[in-house]
Amino acid sequence: DGGITQSPKYLFRKEGQNVTLSCEQNLNHDAMYWYRQDPGQGLRLIYYSQIVNDFQKGDIAEGYSVSREKKESFPLTVTSAQKNPTAFYLCASRGSGGPATTQYFGPGTRLTVL
Amino acid sequence: SQQGEEDPQALSIQEGENATMNCSYKTSINNLQWYRQNSGRGLVHLILIRSNEREKHSGRLRVTLDTSKKSSSLLITASRAADTASYFCAYTNAGKSTFGDGTTLTVKP
Numbered sequence: 001d002g003g004i005t006q007s008p009k010y011l012f013r014k015e016g017q018n019v020t021l022s023c024e025q026n027l028n029h030d031a032m033y034w035y036r037q038d039p040g041q042g043l044r045l046i047y048y049s050q051i052v053n054d055f056q057k058g059d060i061a062e063g064y065s066v067s068r069e070k071k072e073s074f075p076l077t078v079t080s081a082q083k084n085p086t087a088f089y090l091c092a093s094r095g096s097g098g099p100a101t102t103q104y105f106g107p108g109t110r111l112t113v114l
Numbered sequence: 115s116q117q118g119e120e121d122p123q124a125l126s127i128q129e130g131e132n133a134t135m136n137c138s139y140k141t142s143i144n145n146l147q148w149y150r151q152n153s154g155r156g157l158v159h160l161i162l163i164r165s166n167e168r169e170k171h172s173g174r175l176r177v178t179l180d181t182s183k184k185s186s187s188l189l190i191t192a193s194r195a196a197d198t199a200s201y202f203c204a205y206t207n208a209g210k211s212t213f214g215d216g217t218t219l220t221v222k223p
Contacts, residue, residue: 004156031209033211035213040215042120042214043157043202043204043213044213045210045211045212048209050209102159103147103157105149105157106156107156108155
């Protein structure tokens with residue numbers, strides 16, 4: 001899982017609540033990413049950030065928000081506007097070599113809405 | 115769908131056999147990468163092939179890329195029970211990576 005940590009590993013949320021998933025990396029990477037994975041499917045990009053204080057929407061950003069105040073941290077908030085938030089959430093980072101470099105993934109957070 | 119497609123969706127083989135997985139994509143790419151995911155875990159990078167490369171090897175892994183057909187394949191030779199996992203391709207364009215839905219490989223001892 002490289003130098004990326006995600007917490008918590010499991011998270012339970014009641015409907016209507018916002019929750020924040022943590023992602024921290026000590027790899028000195030500029031770019032960070034949040035993906036959502038549903039059972040039996042691949043990863044879909046929620047948000048990404050290529051540099052501190054800047055981020056862009058991915059393919060499924062609705063109902064999510066992010067911040068990038070520090071290079072090593074890229075927290076994801078799942079808001080009550082997200083209609084179906086139960087999923088496995090993966091954070092990744094990439095070094096300064098751009099798209100030719102690999103992404104390193106955290107261990108993931110499994111979010112369940114009760 | 116914007117995502118890549120992989121086939122087969124599931125593959126079951128005996129230990130020692132070779133496993134081949136295919137990936138197709140729809141756009142131009144900078145590179146294509148293959149990842150492995152054990153159940154409930156994060157993804158581990160296996161190999162990257164650039165758009166100007168046709169074949170790449172890493173240990174028991176062999177990746178090919180055919181940009182004219184917009185397809186790639188991953189071959190795992192002499193498979194082991196420990197190779198049991200899901201395998202994903204991801205192609206990169208304009209700084210974003212798009213993942214396929216994966217192939218679930220089961221290697222029976």
